[in-house]
Amino acid sequence: MYVHLTYIEITTIVTPKSGMEMVKEYKQAPGPIPWPIIGNLSLLLRFEVPFEGFTELSKELGDIYSLTIGSVRCLVVNNLDLIKEVLNQNGKFFGGRPDFLRYHKLFGGDPLALCDWSPLQQKRRNLARIHCSPRNTSSHFKRMSDIGCLEINELMIKLKSTNEIIKGEELDIKPILQQTCANMFSHYMCSIRFDYDDKDFQKVVEYFDEIFWEINQSCVYDFFPLLAPFFRKHITTITKWSTFIRRFILERIIRDRECNADMEGAENDFTDVILKSLTESENVTRDTILYMLEDFIGGHSAVGNLVLIALGHVAKNPFIGERIKQETDQISISAHRKINLYDMDKMPYTMATIFEVLRYSSSPIVPHVATEDAIVSGYGVTKGTIVFINNFKLNTSSQLWKSPDIFNPERFLEQTSDKESKTNFNRGNPDSLNQSDMETEENSLNKKNMNKNIHLKTNIPHFLPFSIGRRTCIGQNLLRSFAFILLANILQHYQVHSKDLSAIKTKPACVALPLLNYLRERERESKKERESAYNRKILRVIKKFDLFKDQPRKITMACFVKCFNCKRSLKTLSECPNCQQFLPYFEESQKSEIILNEIKAEVKSCESEIEELCQDLNGIESDCMLLQEGYAILQNEAKALQMDLLICSNDLEALEVKQLQTKNDSLFESQRVTTSKVNQILNSKLNYVPRELENQFFKSKKLSNEDKNLQSLVNQIDDLKLEIGIKRLPVNALKTTKHQDKNLNKMNRSKKINEFADNYLYACDKKKSEVGDNYFGNVSERKKQVMEIRDKNSKTVMILNNRKRVSKLIQEKTKTNAFDNNI
Numbered sequence: 001m002y003v004h005l006t007y008i009e010i011t012t013i014v015t016p017k018s019g020m021e022m023v024k025e026y027k028q029a030p031g032p033i034p035w036p037i038i039g040n041l042s043l044l045l046r047f048e049v050p051f052e053g054f055t056e057l058s059k060e061l062g063d064i065y066s067l068t069i070g071s072v073r074c075l076v077v078n079n080l081d082l083i084k085e086v087l088n089q090n091g092k093f094f095g096g097r098p099d100f101l102r103y104h105k106l107f108g109g110d111p112l113a114l115c116d117w118s119p120l121q122q123k124r125r126n127l128a129r130i131h132c133s134p135r136n137t138s139s140h141f142k143r144m145s146d147i148g149c150l151e152i153n154e155l156m157i158k159l160k161s162t163n164e165i166i167k168g169e170e171l172d173i174k175p176i177l178q179q180t181c182a183n184m185f186s187h188y189m190c191s192i193r194f195d196y197d198d199k200d201f202q203k204v205v206e207y208f209d210e211i212f213w214e215i216n217q218s219c220v221y222d223f224f225p226l227l228a229p230f231f232r233k234h235i236t237t238i239t240k241w242s243t244f245i246r247r248f249i250l251e252r253i254i255r256d257r258e259c260n261a262d263m264e265g266a267e268n269d270f271t272d273v274i275l276k277s278l279t280e281s282e283n284v285t286r287d288t289i290l291y292m293l294e295d296f297i298g299g300h301s302a303v304g305n306l307v308l309i310a311l312g313h314v315a316k317n318p319f320i321g322e323r324i325k326q327e328t329d330q331i332s333i334s335a336h337r338k339i340n341l342y343d344m345d346k347m348p349y350t351m352a353t354i355f356e357v358l359r360y361s362s363s364p365i366v367p368h369v370a371t372e373d374a375i376v377s378g379y380g381v382t383k384g385t386i387v388f389i390n391n392f393k394l395n396t397s398s399q400l401w402k403s404p405d406i407f408n409p410e411r412f413l414e415q416t417s418d419k420e421s422k423t424n425f426n427r428g429n430p431d432s433l434n435q436s437d438m439e440t441e442e443n444s445l446n447k448k449n450m451n452k453n454i455h456l457k458t459n460i461p462h463f464l465p466f467s468i469g470r471r472t473c474i475g476q477n478l479l480r481s482f483a484f485i486l487l488a489n490i491l492q493h494y495q496v497h498s499k500d501l502s503a504i505k506t507k508p509a510c511v512a513l514p515l516l517n518y519l520r521e522r523e524r525e526s527k528k529e530r531e532s533a534y535n536r537k538i539l540r541v542i543k544k545f546d547l548f549k550d551q552p553r554k555i556t557m558a559c560f561v562k563c564f565n566c567k568r569s570l571k572t573l574s575e576c577p578n579c580q581q582f583l584p585y586f587e588e589s590q591k592s593e594i595i596l597n598e599i600k601a602e603v604k605s606c607e608s609e610i611e612e613l614c615q616d617l618n619g620i621e622s623d624c625m626l627l628q629e630g631y632a633i634l635q636n637e638a639k640a641l642q643m644d645l646l647i648c649s650n651d652l653e654a655l656e657v658k659q660l661q662t663k664n665d666s667l668f669e670s671q672r673v674t675t676s677k678v679n680q681i682l683n684s685k686l687n688y689v690p691r692e693l694e695n696q697f698f699k700s701k702k703l704s705n706e707d708k709n710l711q712s713l714v715n716q717i718d719d720l721k722l723e724i725g726i727k728r729l730p731v732n733a734l735k736t737t738k739h740q741d742k743n744l745n746k747m748n749r750s751k752k753i754n755e756f757a758d759n760y761l762y763a764c765d766k767k768k769s770e771v772g773d774n775y776f777g778n779v780s781e782r783k784k785q786v787m788e789i790r791d792k793n794s795k796t797v798m799i800l801n802n803r804k805r806v807s808k809l810i811q812e813k814t815k816t817n818a819f820d821n822n823i
């Protein structure tokens with residue numbers, strides 16, 4: 001390519017110095033001569049994405065150059081030092097964003113990512129920080145992890161009820177995956193989730209996805225606003241998307257929360273934080289809140305698309321999927337429990353895959369705009385210049401990455417001794433590292449006999465997917481966390497395929513992915529794998545109970561002991577010196593069969609412990625502890641209010657489980673089965689019950705093999721619920737109140753709701769939280785957020801729809817002791 005260099009204009013910088021103003025003139029960065037009207041646009045048009053063009057131009061023009069697009073002055077910076085100079089050293093001069101008509105149509109007045117820097121923007125970033133980047137010891141982090149797992153559970157239920165997957169037919173997983181991500185975000189940020197069948201929700205998710213693509217594209221009328229009338233159809237479409245989304249957020253999220261906001265109580269989620277700021281800060285308006293929620297919930301699209309691209313790579317290279325599956329297996333012994341956020345550090349390959357997707361797809365950094373005249377690398381930059389940060393070049397440079405055009409997660413892994421790794425992670429600011437940290441030794445991972453651990457490289461200075469400086473991505477931790485949970489749990493249970501691999505676009509700078517991927521449930525373990533899994537369990541028992549402590553040789557003689565992970569022969573039943581895993585397994589030799597049988601007989605005598613241990617491993621009990629704690633709190637609160645029982649709409653699940661358990665303990669051998677598991681069975685209509693759960697049920701019911709009719713069991717559970725006075729609120733009945741009876745006047749509506757209250761103690765359904773919130777929400781408006789119901793055992797049950805109301809009421813009660821009058 002040949003371009004003519006020109007020096008455009010001079011920038012005058014005025015610096016106040018010791019009372020006098022110094023005026024100095026700076027040349028602007030060189031660039032090609034612009035054509036009239038179109039400027040240098042023609043140089044970029046032949047590239048699929050502009051950043052490819054910027055990179056190509058940098059070969060001739062150097063790492064910093066000027067461009068003119070239309071009549072808009074632009075500066076392109078193409079290396080790490082220049083990027084740091086613009087975003088770190090001179091960040092205060094480059095905090096603006098382009099003022100494109102398209103952004104206004106998409107995001108209204110004040111979008112978080114596309115507004116100029118201001119004190120309000122600083123405030124909004126501060127408000128978001130604690131929820132977007134929680135420390136991993138904090139309660140927000142735990143909440144994020146729990147919500148991630150809960151939504152994965154819902155996704156699995158949804159996938160299992162999608163027959164195509166079972167039959168191995170092709171299924172476009174994008175809509176389901178995006179809906180799961182949207183629920184992760186809305187659940188975490190606003191404590192509300194939506195049903196997969198909710199048509200409005202489906203539409204909102206689809207429109208968010210459209211907007212996600214739209215914002216990553218450039219458009220002619222961004223730089224040539226006079227052409228906008230020719231794009232009327234496009235503008236109408238994008239306006240339709242954003243209007244629909246805004247209305248949904250206002251009607252389905254904000255209104256309800258505003259009604260129930262408790263300004264004095266603790267802040268449970270991000271919505272609480274911003275609602276509070278509405279009353280506390282003068283410059284925060286209702287619109288600010290709406291746009292913030294819109295921007296944050298919309299972030300889910302980035303997560304969903306990133307996971308889809310990762311799955312695309314897995315479809316192309318199944319080895320990547322298998323490596324991730326291996327990591328999940330080591331963490332959760334044969335898929336017994338969900339992968340949660342606390343597993344992140346132990347699954348470096350999975351995280352490396354996410355990082356590699358970020359590098360490989362190289363999504364563009366939102367352009368910055370100079371808000372004042374400034375100097376970069378000795379060149380003058382006039383106010384209003386758009387600055388393009390070319391991270392595409394950083395991500396694809398063969399000087400910075402080995403074989404950059406190959407998708408290889410291992411480039412983000414390193415082997416270090418424990419000591420080393422700790423110092424690396426403590427280094428904190430990646431910018432403090434020097435270029436010698438450039439990746440040069442991917443293959444070192446394969447070096448043998450190194451007593452070192454594999455870790456994620458967190459300190460690659462030229463890897464800036466989320467940019468740097470004051471406008472870095474606020475959502476990066478949300479992205480890492482939810483993408484990790486999704487990718488790990490999906491690949492734990494499914495293999496990814498595509499009939500047409502060439503249709504999966506994963507090439508650099510192409511974030512778009514028309515997906516033909518489909519998931520196939522992982523095939524049942526082969527006999528050998530089953531045996532190995534069994535062996536591993538036995539070995540855990542052996543280790544835990546210190547069995548055979550006086551005869552370790554007997555075991556090693558009986559069979560070859562190998563590391564299950566790396567297949568290395570082990571001398572003793574110890575951690576593998578190679579990969580530091582305690583996963584030895586027996587490989588039987590014929591000669592040793594007799595001795596092995598002896599050992600097995602001995603181990604059999606501790607079978608109950610084995611069982612217990614396995615149950616420990618499946619992690620259900622932590623849920624149960626939470627439920628028990630929750631129930632204890634409820635009981636205390638009820639006592640304080642002189643009620644028999646107190647229910648918050650979001651505590652219903654806890655209550656249900658507890659009631660089932662106390663009423664008939666024999667149904668659940670231990671308190672390990674949570675409602676979600678019960679619901680899982682009810683909802684899946686017996687077809688796809690996880691084997692361990694099925695066994696647990698049969699065991700607890702002492703059913704023989706012939707009795708294994710799960711339907712009868714489900715019926716029994718339903719009967720039991722009826723017996724103790726819990727009825728399922730038919731979803732249809734609720735729909736009547738909510739959607740169809742729009743014409744009911746207020747009186748009738750209240751009457752109808754009261755009828756429900758009399759008939760149904762509460763909803764026990766997958767739709768429960770949504771149902772519960774709306775249902776009780778309406779009641780609460782009339783009755784000051786409190787209602788009292790007598791169940792058929794004449795116990796007084798109080799139902800509130802807002803947990804904060806509980807503490808407030810208790811306070812009031814303690815103060816005035818006149819609570820009864822309030823009801």
Ligand code: HEM
Pocket residue numbers: 087112113114121125295296297298299300302303306358363364365366367368465466467468469470471472473474475476478479
């Ligand atoms: C693939 C995923 C993502 C990537 C690669 C990404 C990358 C970026 C980049 C490069 C910026 C611009 C930084 C700059 O201008 O210097 C940015 C800004 C931003 N991102 Fe992300 N992001 C992702 C996901 C998310 C998610 C999930 C959320 C929200 C929940 C989010 C929220 C934001 C916000 C609010 C800003 C604007 C910050 C500001 O201008 O002050 N991002 N992101």
